Amino acid sequence: MVQKFSFTLEGQDGRARTGVIDTPRGAIRTPAFMPVGTAATVKAMLPSSVAETGADILLGNTYHLMLRPTAERIAQLGGLHKFMNWDKPILTDSGGFQVMSLAGLRKLTEAGVTFKSHIDGSKHELSPERSMEIQKLLGSDIVMCFDECPALPADRARITESMELSMRWAARSRDAFGDRPGYALFGIQQGGLEEDLRARSAEALRAIEFDGYAVGGLAVGEGQEAMFGCLDYAPEQLPEDKPRYLMGVGKPDDLVGAVARGIDMFDCVLPSRSGRTGQVFTRRGVLNIKNARHADDPRPLDEDCTCPACRGYSRAYLHHVFRSQEMISGMLLTWHNLHYYQELMAGMRMAIAAGTFDAFQANFHALRAQGDIEPL
Numbered sequence: 001m002v003q004k005f006s007f008t009l010e011g012q013d014g015r016a017r018t019g020v021i022d023t024p025r026g027a028i029r030t031p032a033f034m035p036v037g038t039a040a041t042v043k044a045m046l047p048s049s050v051a052e053t054g055a056d057i058l059l060g061n062t063y064h065l066m067l068r069p070t071a072e073r074i075a076q077l078g079g080l081h082k083f084m085n086w087d088k089p090i091l092t093d094s095g096g097f098q099v100m101s102l103a104g105l106r107k108l109t110e111a112g113v114t115f116k117s118h119i120d121g122s123k124h125e126l127s128p129e130r131s132m133e134i135q136k137l138l139g140s141d142i143v144m145c146f147d148e149c150p151a152l153p154a155d156r157a158r159i160t161e162s163m164e165l166s167m168r169w170a171a172r173s174r175d176a177f178g179d180r181p182g183y184a185l186f187g188i189q190q191g192g193l194e195e196d197l198r199a200r201s202a203e204a205l206r207a208i209e210f211d212g213y214a215v216g217g218l219a220v221g222e223g224q225e226a227m228f229g230c231l232d233y234a235p236e237q238l239p240e241d242k243p244r245y246l247m248g249v250g251k252p253d254d255l256v257g258a259v260a261r262g263i264d265m266f267d268c269v270l271p272s273r274s275g276r277t278g279q280v281f282t283r284r285g286v287l288n289i290k291n292a293r294h295a296d297d298p299r300p301l302d303e304d305c306t307c308p309a310c311r312g313y314s315r316a317y318l319h320h321v322f323r324s325q326e327m328i329s330g331m332l333l334t335w336h337n338l339h340y341y342q343e344l345m346a347g348m349r350m351a352i353a354a355g356t357f358d359a360f361q362a363n364f365h366a367l368r369a370q371g372d373i374e375p376l
Helices: 047-052 062-067 071-076 080-084 096-100 128-138 156-177 195-208 224-231 252-260 270-276 308-312 315-323 327-354 357-370
Strands: 006-013 016-023 026-030 032-037 058-061 090-093 106-108 113-116 123-126 142-144 184-189 212-215 244-246 265-268 279-282 285-288
Touching: 006 327, 016 252, 016 327, 026 032, 026 327, 032 270, 032 327, 058 062, 062 071, 062 090, 062 096, 062 123, 062 128, 071 128, 080 090, 090 096, 090 128, 096 113, 123 128, 128 142, 128 156, 156 184, 156 195, 184 195, 224 252, 252 327, 252 357, 270 279, 270 327, 279 327, 308 327, 315 327, 327 357
Parallel strands: 032 058, 032 265, 058 090, 090 142, 142 184, 184 212, 212 244, 244 265
Antiparallel strands: 006 016, 016 026, 106 113, 113 123, 279 285
16 A cells, blocks of 8 residues: 555644654655755755755756656656655646746746747746646656746736636646645645735635645745735645645745744755855854955854864865865855755754744844854
């Protein structure tokens, strides 16, 4: 018998939750952060290195993989897990967000979206049915339904129209996904910053029934204050006994604030992208390794960090290889950032289980307020 996909809520402190998502490919501890492997790779990292940071699950990108090397080719080669040498769970987005961001290169209808590839200008179609087909070919453990996500700010009429279309597409995604034991389909709540539209979206998704639910349509230009304002109500509009996933977020303080409001899962390119551009996340905030003040500093990025970059290399060395444009710079800084993100999630899980999440939040913000340690 195939193991079922399930979610067990193990503890709660205020609205913050900790639990475990069980899948045939392994358990996902929540709150969970998913490193982004856009093109079947987390940039500058080996899959084994990503696992060593503590990641239980990766995110893959439907849009990019359908264009290159194609979902059909990946399926012929044994599926995405085998293709990229990652044996833990994979969540794939639906491709909707990337297609919607193409602006003048796409045409939207009730049926779906017709668009031109950003790679070679070739014409493609993406619909709820095709998105489900692609994600099945990839072998994704968690599949996202196909939705439309307007950029904010947008007027209420545009947000309403988009939300209603997304709910019709959610029903079609559910039908096309079918009955697949061991695999999960998540619905995506839309509605912009309008509480009543979010409620209508949540009601429609509950009626369709999904294995998990995402809060979509945020981190698209509205700012943290507005995002948190939406998260003050949006997660609680979704089923309590299913995972809640905030898509495309975010900075460390975004994660802490969203967990405090009931979110269980996150993804973002920020830690890996920042690593390649010299931006480093630490307990005391963000530092820029390219700055001259690091050139003679023998200390690690973070004296309390156990990642390979901090165990084996000084700020002076990391400054040097970044300024010299050596590949090892992006590798080490990305490893550090992903390690920091996973330690942050583990710390929140422990605090929630212990009933000390308020103290965790206070310490998190106090350390960041102190800023980076002064150079020698």
